[in-house]
Structure formats: structure tokens, C-alpha cells
Amino acid sequence: MPELSATPQGTFPDSSFDADAAAATANGSTADVRRNNRRLLFLVEVNRHGARSVLGEYENMENPGHSWPGGKGWLTAVGQRQHYEVGRIIREIYIKQLHFLSESYKPEEVYVRATEKPRTLMSAQSQMYGIFPNGHGSKLSAVNGRRALLVGVENLNGKIDIDALEEELAKDDTCALPGCVPSFPVFSAPRHHDPMLRAHTLDCAYVDGLMEMARESPEYKHYTDFYAKEIQDGAKLYPRILPDGRPISPFRTLAGIGSNIKCEETDGRTPMLSGHKHLTNVAKYLSEMRMSLVYGHPAFANFAGQYFFSSMADLFEAKAHPDNDKLQDLAYHRLKVTPGMTSAADFWGTLKFMMFAAHDTTLSYFLRYLEGFSHAPPFASTLFLELWEDPRQPSGHFVKFIYNWKPLKLNWCDYHVECGLDRVIQYWREKAKMDPVEKRCPDEFPVIYPQERPMV
Template sequence: MAQMYFLIFLGLVLGVKGTEDKLEAVVVIFRHGDRTPVKPYPNDPYKNKSYWPVGFGQLTNRGKQQHYQLGQWLRSRYDGFIPAAYSENDIYVRSTDVDRTLMSAEANLAGLYPPPPTQTWNKDLKWEPIPIHTIPQKSDALLAMKKPCAKYTMLYKKLFKTEYFRNISHQNHDLYAYLTKNSGELISDISSLQFLHNTLYIETLFNYTLPPWATKVFPSKLQPWANLAFALDTFTPELTRLKTGPLMNHIIVFFKNHTISAPDTHKFLMLSAHDTTIADVLNTLGAFQYHCPPYTSTIIFELRTRLNGQMYINALYKNSSVPRPIKVRNCDVDCDFEDFVENLKPFAMTLDQWEIECRIRWAFVWPLTFQWNIILVCSLITVILLLSAVIVGIKKAKKENDNNYIQLPNEEYA
């Protein structure tokens, strides 16, 4: 008995969490590793490719190493839950169709799955090839979130016409003009500002000296607006649903399959994506504190079962060495699975639902209320009746004129 009490005490002291709970399934979403700028600005002193170790927007060796180490961390956390030997039955990996995310997933898997002797196929190469699935970005509404959605585009444009963002544009008018003049790139909102900020940030990581004009505003004046820019995609509930709805539904269905012990269900789902993906998901969860998610930042969802059979979601955000718990929309840190599903229900939807909701309906676009629609219809009917009366009057007058006309002899030859 004394030994049992000692073990319980030791667990509390060490902060061991959920040691009595069974891990059922895991979803991991991460940002790619270190990369070069996606696109230099026109006046960029480092716009020549010779300044960079790889092409623009590509994963660097440092980025590969970052993800290899993240894969090793995942192995240490889930060793035993994920067998050492790779099996297609255990893990499913999906990436956006971008070089840096595909390569990040590959480097991560190299750290997660160092091949055991039974899977060592080349004694000089400690690496196991593991499939990574993807689809073209323009067709991907789930992970890349790049598939066109007419309603989302309309709502996103409408967002910048709100008083809040009009005030931001007014407040930053001089800053936008300054950045446009010196960078040679049109900076007209916080989204384009963020893109420029990101390029300048990467150049400082590579120890390049920024131009004097840039040091006057970077990072102090640009950082707050660049951080806010990461909330734009999911700034309203409507935007959130259309942006992350299919992904949230995919995650929920993945876990639901485990609650019913569905056959052929993987225990580990790995998603390789971008900083915007991390920000969008965190904002959907109601846990986004405005910032630029750093390289290899990772969101983790763990489905666990307590001894009493109750299932819950343990959500974590790892943007440094230690992951921290996430509270999912009005839920405890360890969120009951049913509550997790219910709290995300307003945002989750299938791809078929997404296709339907992306269509712009006239009823959605039309700005008038029911009463004003009645007034408009009555006005149109009145105008049509008046026009009809005018047309009838003109025709009647023309007919009378024709009847009063008498042709004179040989008039056609006059």
C-alpha cells in the first residue's frame, strides 16, 4: 500500500499527465521548416538568387534539420504507441502540394522512423521511404485551402470595407506609402505588409544587413500588423467555417472512427502545411494569440480514454521546445470528446457541404430587407404600368395620324 501511495505522489510531483489513460489516436499539424523568401520585393538588395543557398520559397538544410529533430521528438513522445517499424496501417501522411512542405514531411518521417534491422534495405542509408499524399493546391479545400470559393472571396473583400479595417488603413496610410516607395512593391493593406515583413525577417535570419529605410520600421512598426494579418483568413465565423470547415470535419471524423472502432483506421494522422494553416486552426479553436507561427510550429490533438471509458481530446501547441495545452472553445484542457465535437460543430462541414456553401446565392448578396423588397417590387410594377400606358398612347396617336392621311394623285412620284 505504501508503495502505491509513493507512486501516486511521484506522478503528481513529476507532473505526469494522463498516465492512467489510454492513447487512442493522434493528429499532428505542423508548419514546414526554415525556407528562403518566397518572392523578393522589387528593390530588394538580395533579390538575386546567388544570395540564397536554394531557390526562392525552398526548404533549406536548416529547415530539414529542424524537421528531422521534430520527428525525433515525436518518436520520443509516441514511442510504443507508434511501433518502431513503419506500417501503412499505423500512419497516414498528407501534405500541401508545395516543395517545402513535402520535403519537411520527408525529413520529419526520417526522424520519426529510423529503420529497424528488419526494414534496413541499404546498410549505408538509415532511411525508410514512407508515402506522403497530396493533391494540387487549386483542388485542395481541406489542407492547402486554396480551392476557389466564391462566397469566401466575397466575404474576405467585404471584411476590408468594415469600419475596423478602414480605420487601420487610415491609421497606416503614411506607413503604406513609405513601404511602397522604398520597397517598390504596392503595400496597401496589412496582408501585403505581412508579406514584406516576412521577407525582411528571413533576411535577418541569414544575417543580411537590411537597407536603412527598412531598419526604421522593422520590426517595431511592422510586427504588430504582421501578427494581426495571420488572423485575417478566419476573422469572422463565416470566414472560419469556409476556410477550415473541411479540415475540422476531417479531424472529427478521424477521431469518431476510433470511438466506434472502425476498421482500417490509422492511429496517427500527420499533416504538413504552413504558418497560415497553424494560425487558421488555432483561431478556429479559439486559442490564437496574434503571432506568426514559427518554423515547425505544431498543433497536436490526442484522443485518450479514461479508466471509466470516457474519451477526451488533449490539444497541444508546440512552438518551442515544450508543448503547451490548448483550451478548445469553452472547454477544459482535457476536453470531453462530445464537447469537442459540439463546440466545433458551427465550423465543421464536409467537402460536399463546402461546395454548396461556396456558391453565392442572390438572397445572400441582395442587401434589401423583406419590407424594402416589397416596396421595390411595387415600384417596378408601377413603372412598368406607366411605360405600358405611354407606349399604348403613342401607338394610338400614330394610328389616328395614319387614318387622317390622304394620298394625292401621283404623290409617289413627286
């Protein structure tokens, strides 16, 4: 019998979290940075949203979607706190210790991108509040404060105290929002037109074929056969409800139950299959295995992760060589034509940090693309890509990959924590040639290079 793993879901740092240790593990100590003349140039984060409400609806379930605030698939209070804590760690490492980002939010430094789902948009906002907490928002001067009065406010006929409002806004350093709460834009793209973070949902027959291939793989069939009894038992206890009448396999039914159980346990609710310990363990295990077998399938991951990492190759190369006009033009063009990234092009020259709030599916095929996949990403998982300048490196730069606060040692980089930028870009671009997305789904991916990538 395959070993059942119990991946912790949705834990967030408690009072025992050692930010100094995290910084040393993830980045090397600040003293080491100074001693070796290293300099962090660019930071990219891809995360999974925090804890959410259930997605799948089943007959007889204890906690149906309507019993959760917001309904199905919404970020819970636990999920908000998870990403807030992630943001606090980022603030400790990249603002207080490495002095990489400014103390207060600057749109020319930070670009936040999410999928179209409320849970990723809310996760991004929650994390940003951890990075830039209350007290770091915009302030008004005495001059522009008066201009903040609404046009036509005099027509409210005494419903508000206009004199008191004018007196408050006449003061210097008045917070634009109460408590100087910062506000942040989070950019997105439609689900079926998001090659950056949702390539698996594109309206392309080739994508459907890859997913079907993964579901018909010998490995998928092995788990279906091995747990046939448990799969049938789960389907009997909780028949799956599909409003549109689409058929669903018993394997996916039990895997979906396992996903729901993780949501319920994280939220402190009585979970599905309560009292069925073995079936609960199998359901949670199959939930993870389905993520690995389908979204972590090598062929699927190579396709679905290709556009993102091809984009990163262009962006990292441009950040490493800021005086190369051709590289800057290529990076600008890449951002300008990519759905959800157009506004990033306007700040490209000064951007330091890009955050991408996504899903376990996204992180699964990104990690497989890097050959660093081990198990389904828990709630609020993070993958950081750091670009460093280092005169000791042959190329003058290296990249670190950090997953859930531990550096990834990847086999294609000889298991080094610090991977030379030239090797990283070579790896990303060689993988892109194996199954070019623009040839498989020409209508779904932006045209970056009309013919071949220009030599620079």
C-alpha cells in the same frame, strides 16, 4: 499606438530541451497513464513548414529569390533542422515514453499528408527522419537481396562490379538503402482542389468574397490608417514586383516585407529595411496582423477550417468506437472521397498517426476555428490533437489540443485541458451547420453525406 509584438520565428529546441517535461506537459506522465488506465488511441498533427526563403519580390531587395537555394519559397537548411527536431521530440514522447508508435516506420500506422508546395513536402520528410532516424529503414534477406539486381544489369559492360554487388546482396539483413535510411511516402493534392488544408485557395467565388470582407473590415482599415505613413515609406523603399501585373495594396506590400525580414533573420542574412528599426518593427507586426485579420477572421476561419474538423469528427468518433461498423464505413468513405486522403482509407483500421504539413495560413484559421488563436504561427509550429480512452470520462474518451507543446484550454470546453469527446464532436458539427461549405461551394467539396449525416 497598438503594441508591437515580437513573436519568435523558427526557433528549435536546443540541448536544454527536457523531453520528460514536454511529455508530462503534453500528455501527462507515463505513470499517470498507467495508473488511470488511460490509452492513447489516435494522434493528429497539423504543422506549419519550417523556415523558408523569401516569397515576395521587391525592387532593391538584398536577398532576392534567386539568391536562395531552390529559389523563392523553398525550405531552408534551418527549416529542415527545425522539423527534424520536432520529429525527435515526437519520437521521444510517442515512441519511447508512451510506446504508442512502433520503433520503425510502418505505413499501416502512419499517414503523412502535405500541401503541394515543396516547403511542406520537405518539412514532412525532415520531420519523419526525426521520428524514424537512420537505422530504422527496410532490410533485405539473402533471398530478396539477389532479386534487387536491376533487370539487364549484365548489359552495363563492366561499368559496375556485378560480383561485388551480388556478394553484398547475398548477406542477410542488408539495408535496402545505405545506412538503413528509411523512406516515406508523402501524399498531397492539387492546390485548388485541397479542401482539407487549402480551402482558402479553392476556385469558389464565396471564398474570394470572404477574403474581401476580411480586408474591408473596420479592424483592417484601422491598421491601414494608423500605419499609413510607415506603409507608404515601405512601399517607396521597396516597390513590389508582380510579374502578372496584378495590383497590390501598400498594406500588403509592407506586410510582405515583414514576412521576408523574418525569413532573412532566421537564415542569418542582412534583412530588408536594415537600419530602419521602427519601420522593421512595424513591417513584422503588420505581417502578423494581416494573418490575424484575414486568415484568422472568424467568418473566414469557420468556412476554411470546416471540412478538416468535420473530417476529424468522423475519424475520432470511429476510432473511439472500433466495433461500430457504421462509424467505420463513414470514416472510410470520408477518407476515400477526400483529395490526398484516399490511400489513408486502405489503412484506416490500423492507422495511429496522421501528420498534415501545411502553412501559417492553414494553422491560423484552424486555431481560430478552435477559438485558440493568439498570434500568427511561427515557423515549424505544431498543433496536436490527441484522442484518449479514459474510463473516468462520461463518454469514455477525451481529446487534448496541444499547440507548440502547451495544452490549449478552450473556452467552449470550460477551459479544461481534457475535453470530453462528445463535447468536441458536438462543437465541430454545430460550427459546420453555421455556414455549410457544400452549399457555398458545391463543386469544390466532396459529397460526404448525400442528404444528412446518418444517425449511428
